[in-house]
Amino acid sequence: MGDVSTGENLLFLTDEQLRQGIEAMFFAYRGFTADPDRILAGMAYGRAHHRAIHFINRAPGTTVNNLLILLGVTKQSLNRVLRTLIEDGLVESRVGTADKRERHLYLTEAGEELEHKLSDAQRARMRAAYRAAGPQAVAGFRQVLEAMMDPEMRRRYHALKESGA
Amino acid sequence: MGDVSTGENLLFLTDEQLRQGIEAMFFAYRGFTADPDRILAGMAYGRAHHRAIHFINRAPGTTVNNLLILLGVTKQSLNRVLRTLIEDGLVESRVGTADKRERHLYLTEAGEELEHKLSDAQRARMRAAYRAAGPQAVAGFRQVLEAMMDPEMRRRYHALKESGA
DNA sequence: CAGCTTAAGTCAGTCTTGTTGACTTTCCAA
DNA sequence: TTGGAAAGTCAACAAGACTGACTTAAGCTG
Numbered sequence: 001m002g003d004v005s006t007g008e009n010l011l012f013l014t015d016e017q018l019r020q021g022i023e024a025m026f027f028a029y030r031g032f033t034a035d036p037d038r039i040l041a042g043m044a045y046g047r048a049h050h051r052a053i054h055f056i057n058r059a060p061g062t063t064v065n066n067l068l069i070l071l072g073v074t075k076q077s078l079n080r081v082l083r084t085l086i087e088d089g090l091v092e093s094r095v096g097t098a099d100k101r102e103r104h105l106y107l108t109e110a111g112e113e114l115e116h117k118l119s120d121a122q123r124a125r126m127r128a129a130y131r132a133a134g135p136q137a138v139a140g141f142r143q144v145l146e147a148m149m150d151p152e153m154r155r156r157y158h159a160l161k162e163s164g165a
Numbered sequence: 166m167g168d169v170s171t172g173e174n175l176l177f178l179t180d181e182q183l184r185q186g187i188e189a190m191f192f193a194y195r196g197f198t199a200d201p202d203r204i205l206a207g208m209a210y211g212r213a214h215h216r217a218i219h220f221i222n223r224a225p226g227t228t229v230n231n232l233l234i235l236l237g238v239t240k241q242s243l244n245r246v247l248r249t250l251i252e253d254g255l256v257e258s259r260v261g262t263a264d265k266r267e268r269h270l271y272l273t274e275a276g277e278e279l280e281h282k283l284s285d286a287q288r289a290r291m292r293a294a295y296r297a298a299g300p301q302a303v304a305g306f307r308q309v310l311e312a313m314m315d316p317e318m319r320r321r322y323h324a325l326k327e328s329g330a
Numbered sequence: 331c332a333g334c335t336t337a338a339g340t341c342a343g344t345c346t347t348g349t350t351g352a353c354t355t356t357c358c359a360a
Numbered sequence: 361t362t363g364g365a366a367a368g369t370c371a372a373c374a375a376g377a378c379t380g381a382c383t384t385a386a387g388c389t390g
Binding site for chain 2 (some may be wrong): 008009012013015016017018019020021022023024026027028029030031033034038050054059072097119120122123125126127128129130131132133134135136137138139140141142143144145147148150152153156159160161165
Binding site (some may be wrong): 208241245246265 | 345346347348349350351357358359
Protein backbone atom coordinates (compact mmCIF):
# COMPACT_ATOMS: atom_id res chain seq x y z
CA MET A 1 0.00 0.00 0.00
CA GLY A 2 1.02 3.65 -0.30
CA ASP A 3 2.89 5.26 2.55
CA VAL A 4 0.57 8.25 2.54
CA SER A 5 -2.08 6.17 4.28
CA THR A 6 0.18 5.48 7.23
CA GLY A 7 1.48 7.94 9.74
CA GLU A 8 -0.23 11.14 10.78
CA ASN A 9 -1.17 12.65 7.42
CA LEU A 10 -4.85 12.56 8.29
CA LEU A 11 -5.95 15.78 6.64
CA PHE A 12 -8.31 13.78 4.46
CA LEU A 13 -10.34 13.01 7.59
CA THR A 14 -11.11 16.61 8.56
CA ASP A 15 -14.75 17.57 8.96
CA GLU A 16 -14.50 19.82 5.91
CA GLN A 17 -13.20 16.95 3.78
CA LEU A 18 -15.96 14.69 5.05
CA ARG A 19 -18.60 17.31 4.32
CA GLN A 20 -17.33 17.65 0.79
CA GLY A 21 -17.53 13.89 0.40
CA ILE A 22 -21.11 13.91 1.65
CA GLU A 23 -22.07 16.60 -0.82
CA ALA A 24 -20.26 14.86 -3.66
CA MET A 25 -22.20 11.71 -2.86
CA PHE A 26 -25.48 13.62 -2.94
CA PHE A 27 -24.87 15.41 -6.23
CA ALA A 28 -23.36 12.37 -7.91
CA TYR A 29 -26.30 10.18 -6.96
CA ARG A 30 -28.59 12.69 -8.64
CA GLY A 31 -26.62 12.32 -11.86
CA PHE A 32 -26.53 8.58 -11.40
CA THR A 33 -30.32 8.25 -11.43
CA ALA A 34 -31.09 11.07 -13.85
CA ASP A 35 -30.87 9.19 -17.15
CA PRO A 36 -33.04 6.17 -16.29
CA ASP A 37 -35.51 8.50 -14.59
CA ARG A 38 -35.83 10.49 -17.79
CA ILE A 39 -36.51 7.35 -19.80
CA LEU A 40 -39.10 6.08 -17.34
CA ALA A 41 -40.84 9.43 -16.96
CA GLY A 42 -42.77 8.84 -20.17
CA MET A 43 -43.95 5.34 -19.30
CA ALA A 44 -46.07 4.42 -16.28
CA TYR A 45 -42.96 3.30 -14.41
CA GLY A 46 -40.59 4.86 -11.93
CA ARG A 47 -37.32 4.29 -10.15
CA ALA A 48 -38.78 1.42 -8.15
CA HIS A 49 -39.53 -0.50 -11.36
CA HIS A 50 -36.04 0.15 -12.63
CA ARG A 51 -34.46 -1.30 -9.51
CA ALA A 52 -36.61 -4.41 -9.63
CA ILE A 53 -35.79 -4.94 -13.30
CA HIS A 54 -32.10 -4.41 -12.67
CA PHE A 55 -31.81 -7.06 -9.99
CA ILE A 56 -34.06 -9.59 -11.70
CA ASN A 57 -31.78 -9.27 -14.71
CA ARG A 58 -28.76 -9.57 -12.52
CA ALA A 59 -29.97 -12.59 -10.56
CA PRO A 60 -32.46 -14.42 -12.79
CA GLY A 61 -34.66 -16.83 -10.90
CA THR A 62 -34.37 -14.87 -7.68
CA THR A 63 -37.21 -15.28 -5.22
CA VAL A 64 -39.46 -12.45 -4.13
CA ASN A 65 -38.03 -12.66 -0.64
CA ASN A 66 -34.45 -12.36 -1.81
CA LEU A 67 -35.34 -9.44 -4.05
CA LEU A 68 -37.02 -7.43 -1.35
CA ILE A 69 -33.99 -7.80 0.90
CA LEU A 70 -31.70 -6.62 -1.93
CA LEU A 71 -33.94 -3.63 -2.56
CA GLY A 72 -34.46 -2.86 1.10
CA VAL A 73 -38.24 -2.47 0.88
CA THR A 74 -41.24 -4.27 2.32
CA LYS A 75 -43.00 -7.00 0.40
CA GLN A 76 -46.10 -4.83 0.10
CA SER A 77 -44.07 -2.14 -1.56
CA LEU A 78 -42.30 -4.57 -3.88
CA ASN A 79 -45.53 -6.37 -4.65
CA ARG A 80 -47.17 -3.29 -6.11
CA VAL A 81 -44.26 -2.82 -8.49
CA LEU A 82 -43.93 -6.49 -9.36
CA ARG A 83 -47.63 -6.89 -10.07
CA THR A 84 -47.61 -4.18 -12.72
CA LEU A 85 -44.44 -5.58 -14.30
CA ILE A 86 -45.97 -9.07 -14.47
CA GLU A 87 -49.30 -7.75 -15.79
CA ASP A 88 -47.45 -5.81 -18.47
CA GLY A 89 -45.51 -8.90 -19.50
CA LEU A 90 -42.04 -7.65 -18.56
CA VAL A 91 -41.48 -10.12 -15.74
CA GLU A 92 -42.40 -13.76 -15.44
CA SER A 93 -43.09 -15.43 -12.08
CA ARG A 94 -42.60 -19.21 -11.95
CA VAL A 95 -43.62 -21.43 -9.05
CA GLY A 96 -40.59 -23.08 -7.47
CA THR A 97 -39.91 -26.75 -8.22
CA ALA A 98 -38.15 -27.68 -4.98
CA ASP A 99 -40.23 -25.39 -2.78
CA LYS A 100 -43.59 -24.61 -4.30
CA ARG A 101 -44.15 -21.66 -1.96
CA GLU A 102 -41.44 -19.71 -3.70
CA ARG A 103 -41.86 -17.68 -6.88
CA HIS A 104 -38.83 -17.36 -9.11
CA LEU A 105 -38.60 -14.19 -11.16
CA TYR A 106 -37.34 -13.82 -14.73
CA LEU A 107 -37.36 -11.05 -17.30
CA THR A 108 -39.34 -11.74 -20.47
CA GLU A 109 -37.96 -10.60 -23.82
CA ALA A 110 -39.84 -7.33 -23.45
CA GLY A 111 -38.42 -7.00 -19.95
CA GLU A 112 -34.89 -7.53 -21.20
CA GLU A 113 -35.45 -4.93 -23.87
CA LEU A 114 -36.40 -2.29 -21.31
CA GLU A 115 -33.56 -3.39 -19.06
CA HIS A 116 -31.11 -2.76 -21.88
CA LYS A 117 -32.47 0.65 -22.62
CA LEU A 118 -32.20 1.68 -18.98
CA SER A 119 -28.83 0.17 -18.23
CA ASP A 120 -27.33 1.43 -21.48
CA ALA A 121 -28.13 4.95 -20.38
CA GLN A 122 -26.83 4.43 -16.86
CA ARG A 123 -23.68 2.64 -18.00
CA ALA A 124 -22.94 5.37 -20.52
CA ARG A 125 -22.69 7.95 -17.76
CA MET A 126 -20.72 5.56 -15.59
CA ARG A 127 -18.35 4.76 -18.43
CA ALA A 128 -17.72 8.43 -19.13
CA ALA A 129 -17.01 9.07 -15.46
CA TYR A 130 -14.70 6.05 -15.21
CA ARG A 131 -12.85 7.02 -18.34
CA ALA A 132 -12.42 10.60 -17.17
CA ALA A 133 -11.14 9.54 -13.76
CA GLY A 134 -8.97 6.59 -14.78
CA PRO A 135 -8.54 3.06 -13.40
CA GLN A 136 -6.75 4.00 -10.19
CA ALA A 137 -9.46 6.45 -9.25
CA VAL A 138 -12.08 3.82 -10.07
CA ALA A 139 -10.40 1.34 -7.75
CA GLY A 140 -10.49 3.91 -4.96
CA PHE A 141 -14.09 4.78 -5.74
CA ARG A 142 -15.08 1.14 -5.37
CA GLN A 143 -13.11 0.74 -2.15
CA VAL A 144 -14.76 3.70 -0.45
CA LEU A 145 -18.26 2.71 -1.61
CA GLU A 146 -17.78 -0.78 -0.23
CA ALA A 147 -16.60 0.58 3.09
CA MET A 148 -19.73 2.73 3.30
CA MET A 149 -22.15 -0.18 2.98
CA ASP A 150 -23.81 -1.89 5.93
CA PRO A 151 -21.98 -5.20 6.48
CA GLU A 152 -24.96 -7.34 5.50
CA MET A 153 -25.38 -5.42 2.25
CA ARG A 154 -21.66 -5.71 1.55
CA ARG A 155 -22.03 -9.47 1.85
CA ARG A 156 -24.92 -9.52 -0.61
CA TYR A 157 -23.10 -7.18 -2.94
CA HIS A 158 -20.15 -9.59 -3.07
CA ALA A 159 -22.43 -12.56 -3.65
CA LEU A 160 -23.98 -10.71 -6.59
CA LYS A 161 -20.56 -9.87 -8.04
CA GLU A 162 -19.38 -13.46 -7.93
CA SER A 163 -22.49 -14.76 -9.67
CA GLY A 164 -22.10 -12.23 -12.46
CA ALA A 165 -18.35 -12.21 -12.93
CA MET B 166 -0.66 10.64 -13.66
CA GLY B 167 -0.29 6.87 -13.60
CA ASP B 168 0.57 5.02 -16.76
CA VAL B 169 -2.12 2.41 -16.18
CA SER B 170 -4.72 4.88 -17.40
CA THR B 171 -3.14 5.16 -20.81
CA GLY B 172 -2.85 2.50 -23.45
CA GLU B 173 -5.31 -0.34 -23.99
CA ASN B 174 -5.73 -1.62 -20.44
CA LEU B 175 -9.41 -0.81 -20.52
CA LEU B 176 -10.73 -3.78 -18.58
CA PHE B 177 -12.13 -1.40 -15.99
CA LEU B 178 -14.60 -0.20 -18.61
CA THR B 179 -16.25 -3.56 -19.29
CA ASP B 180 -20.00 -3.81 -18.86
CA GLU B 181 -19.49 -6.13 -15.91
CA GLN B 182 -17.24 -3.61 -14.16
CA LEU B 183 -19.73 -0.84 -14.85
CA ARG B 184 -22.60 -2.93 -13.49
CA GLN B 185 -20.66 -3.58 -10.32
CA GLY B 186 -20.06 0.13 -9.98
CA ILE B 187 -23.76 0.81 -10.40
CA GLU B 188 -24.65 -1.70 -7.71
CA ALA B 189 -21.93 -0.40 -5.39
CA MET B 190 -23.39 3.07 -5.81
CA PHE B 191 -26.86 1.82 -4.97
CA PHE B 192 -25.88 -0.13 -1.85
CA ALA B 193 -23.47 2.53 -0.62
CA TYR B 194 -26.10 5.25 -0.92
CA ARG B 195 -28.37 3.18 1.28
CA GLY B 196 -25.68 3.09 3.95
CA PHE B 197 -24.98 6.76 3.40
CA THR B 198 -28.53 7.81 4.28
CA ALA B 199 -29.25 5.12 6.88
CA ASP B 200 -27.94 6.86 10.01
CA PRO B 201 -29.63 10.26 9.59
CA ASP B 202 -32.81 8.47 8.53
CA ARG B 203 -32.79 6.52 11.78
CA ILE B 204 -32.39 9.68 13.81
CA LEU B 205 -35.18 11.47 11.95
CA ALA B 206 -37.55 8.50 12.07
CA GLY B 207 -38.55 9.39 15.61
CA MET B 208 -39.24 13.05 14.90
CA ALA B 209 -41.76 14.36 12.41
CA TYR B 210 -39.01 14.91 9.85
CA GLY B 211 -37.57 13.00 6.92
CA ARG B 212 -34.69 13.01 4.50
CA ALA B 213 -35.97 16.16 2.79
CA HIS B 214 -35.68 18.10 6.04
CA HIS B 215 -32.17 16.79 6.55
CA ARG B 216 -31.08 17.99 3.12
CA ALA B 217 -32.57 21.45 3.64
CA ILE B 218 -30.88 21.77 7.03
CA HIS B 219 -27.58 20.59 5.61
CA PHE B 220 -27.43 23.19 2.87
CA ILE B 221 -28.76 26.06 4.97
CA ASN B 222 -25.99 25.29 7.41
CA ARG B 223 -23.52 25.11 4.60
CA ALA B 224 -24.60 28.33 2.92
CA PRO B 225 -26.21 30.56 5.57
CA GLY B 226 -28.34 33.34 4.15
CA THR B 227 -29.07 31.40 0.97
CA THR B 228 -32.29 32.26 -0.81
CA VAL B 229 -35.15 29.84 -1.31
CA ASN B 230 -34.48 29.90 -5.03
CA ASN B 231 -30.82 29.01 -4.64
CA LEU B 232 -31.67 26.24 -2.22
CA LEU B 233 -34.23 24.58 -4.46
CA ILE B 234 -31.75 24.44 -7.31
CA LEU B 235 -29.16 22.84 -5.02
CA LEU B 236 -31.71 20.28 -3.85
CA GLY B 237 -33.14 19.66 -7.30
CA VAL B 238 -36.79 19.97 -6.28
CA THR B 239 -39.60 22.36 -7.10
CA LYS B 240 -40.13 25.40 -4.95
CA GLN B 241 -43.50 24.03 -3.86
CA SER B 242 -41.87 20.87 -2.61
CA LEU B 243 -39.19 22.74 -0.75
CA ASN B 244 -41.73 25.15 0.68
CA ARG B 245 -43.60 22.47 2.60
CA VAL B 246 -40.41 21.29 4.24
CA LEU B 247 -39.25 24.81 4.95
CA ARG B 248 -42.57 25.83 6.44
CA THR B 249 -42.47 23.10 9.08
CA LEU B 250 -38.84 23.89 9.91
CA ILE B 251 -39.69 27.57 10.34
CA GLU B 252 -42.81 26.82 12.38
CA ASP B 253 -40.79 24.54 14.63
CA GLY B 254 -38.17 27.23 15.12
CA LEU B 255 -35.27 25.42 13.46
CA VAL B 256 -34.94 27.80 10.53
CA GLU B 257 -35.31 31.55 10.33
CA SER B 258 -36.46 33.28 7.16
CA ARG B 259 -35.51 36.93 6.74
CA VAL B 260 -36.91 39.18 4.05
CA GLY B 261 -34.16 40.40 1.75
CA THR B 262 -32.95 43.96 2.17
CA ALA B 263 -31.90 44.65 -1.40
CA ASP B 264 -34.68 42.61 -2.99
CA LYS B 265 -37.72 42.20 -0.78
CA ARG B 266 -39.01 39.29 -2.84
CA GLU B 267 -36.19 37.13 -1.57
CA ARG B 268 -36.13 35.23 1.71
CA HIS B 269 -32.73 34.53 3.26
CA LEU B 270 -32.51 31.36 5.32
CA TYR B 271 -30.57 30.75 8.53
CA LEU B 272 -30.47 27.99 11.13
CA THR B 273 -31.53 28.95 14.63
CA GLU B 274 -29.67 27.51 17.61
CA ALA B 275 -32.12 24.61 17.75
CA GLY B 276 -31.59 24.11 14.03
CA GLU B 277 -27.84 24.00 14.47
CA GLU B 278 -28.24 21.49 17.23
CA LEU B 279 -30.18 19.09 15.02
CA GLU B 280 -27.75 19.72 12.18
CA HIS B 281 -24.90 18.60 14.39
CA LYS B 282 -26.65 15.47 15.50
CA LEU B 283 -27.40 14.47 11.91
CA SER B 284 -24.07 15.36 10.40
CA ASP B 285 -22.14 13.78 13.25
CA ALA B 286 -23.81 10.47 12.44
CA GLN B 287 -23.26 10.81 8.72
CA ARG B 288 -19.67 11.93 9.08
CA ALA B 289 -18.91 9.06 11.44
CA ARG B 290 -19.77 6.54 8.74
CA MET B 291 -17.93 8.56 6.14
CA ARG B 292 -14.88 8.84 8.37
CA ALA B 293 -14.82 5.09 8.99
CA ALA B 294 -15.08 4.41 5.27
CA TYR B 295 -12.36 6.95 4.43
CA ARG B 296 -10.06 5.58 7.09
CA ALA B 297 -10.60 2.01 5.94
CA ALA B 298 -9.93 2.88 2.31
CA GLY B 299 -7.08 5.34 2.75
CA PRO B 300 -6.32 8.76 1.22
CA GLN B 301 -5.48 7.56 -2.27
CA ALA B 302 -8.76 5.69 -2.52
CA VAL B 303 -10.59 8.74 -1.21
CA ALA B 304 -9.03 10.91 -3.90
CA GLY B 305 -10.23 8.45 -6.53
CA PHE B 306 -13.65 8.29 -4.95
CA ARG B 307 -14.00 12.05 -5.17
CA GLN B 308 -12.77 12.14 -8.75
CA VAL B 309 -15.28 9.58 -9.98
CA LEU B 310 -18.19 11.18 -8.11
CA GLU B 311 -17.36 14.53 -9.63
CA ALA B 312 -17.25 13.06 -13.08
CA MET B 313 -20.70 11.55 -12.54
CA MET B 314 -22.39 14.88 -11.77
CA ASP B 315 -24.29 16.90 -14.30
CA PRO B 316 -22.05 19.82 -15.32
CA GLU B 317 -24.29 22.46 -13.77
CA MET B 318 -24.30 20.59 -10.46
CA ARG B 319 -20.54 20.16 -10.62
CA ARG B 320 -20.26 23.91 -10.93
CA ARG B 321 -22.47 24.48 -7.88
CA TYR B 322 -20.63 21.80 -5.96
CA HIS B 323 -17.34 23.60 -6.53
CA ALA B 324 -18.85 26.94 -5.52
CA LEU B 325 -20.01 25.35 -2.27
CA LYS B 326 -16.59 23.89 -1.60
CA GLU B 327 -14.83 27.18 -2.06
CA SER B 328 -17.18 28.99 0.30
CA GLY B 329 -16.65 26.37 3.00
CA ALA B 330 -12.96 25.63 2.62
C1' DC C 331 -50.49 -36.35 11.31
C1' DA C 332 -51.19 -31.99 13.87
C1' DG C 333 -49.51 -27.89 14.57
C1' DC C 334 -46.08 -24.34 13.95
C1' DT C 335 -43.41 -21.78 10.60
C1' DT C 336 -42.30 -19.76 6.24
C1' DA C 337 -43.15 -17.61 1.49
C1' DA C 338 -46.03 -15.11 -0.97
C1' DG C 339 -49.74 -12.26 -1.77
C1' DT C 340 -53.64 -9.00 -0.57
C1' DC C 341 -56.36 -5.15 1.48
C1' DA C 342 -56.63 -0.94 3.89
C1' DG C 343 -54.76 3.11 5.71
C1' DT C 344 -50.96 6.43 6.51
C1' DC C 345 -46.77 9.29 5.63
C1' DT C 346 -43.15 11.58 3.06
C1' DT C 347 -41.91 13.82 -0.78
C1' DG C 348 -42.31 14.74 -5.11
C1' DT C 349 -45.47 16.96 -8.91
C1' DT C 350 -48.71 20.87 -11.46
C1' DG C 351 -51.63 24.75 -11.44
C1' DA C 352 -53.22 29.04 -9.75
C1' DC C 353 -52.21 32.93 -7.07
C1' DT C 354 -49.87 37.29 -4.66
C1' DT C 355 -46.23 40.38 -3.96
C1' DT C 356 -42.36 42.65 -5.53
C1' DC C 357 -39.11 44.32 -8.82
C1' DC C 358 -37.45 46.17 -13.09
C1' DA C 359 -37.33 47.81 -17.72
C1' DA C 360 -39.58 49.40 -22.02
C1' DT D 361 -46.47 53.65 -15.65
C1' DT D 362 -47.57 49.47 -16.89
C1' DG D 363 -46.64 44.82 -18.06
C1' DG D 364 -43.78 40.96 -17.55
C1' DA D 365 -40.64 38.25 -14.81
C1' DA D 366 -39.13 36.51 -10.43
C1' DA D 367 -39.84 34.85 -5.57
C1' DG D 368 -42.66 32.81 -2.72
C1' DT D 369 -47.19 30.62 -1.05
C1' DC D 370 -51.48 27.68 -1.12
C1' DA D 371 -54.08 23.63 -2.74
C1' DA D 372 -54.68 19.30 -4.78
C1' DC D 373 -52.75 15.18 -6.43
C1' DA D 374 -49.45 11.01 -7.39
C1' DA D 375 -45.66 7.81 -6.46
C1' DG D 376 -43.65 5.02 -3.45
C1' DA D 377 -42.52 3.98 0.86
C1' DC D 378 -44.54 2.26 5.53
C1' DT D 379 -47.44 -0.59 9.23
C1' DG D 380 -50.90 -3.87 10.47
C1' DA D 381 -54.04 -7.56 9.73
C1' DC D 382 -55.21 -11.35 7.10
C1' DT D 383 -55.22 -15.55 3.62
C1' DT D 384 -53.35 -19.38 1.18
C1' DA D 385 -50.20 -22.82 0.35
C1' DA D 386 -46.33 -25.49 1.48
C1' DG D 387 -42.78 -27.26 4.34
C1' DC D 388 -41.04 -29.01 8.71
C1' DT D 389 -41.13 -31.26 13.20
C1' DG D 390 -42.41 -33.27 17.65
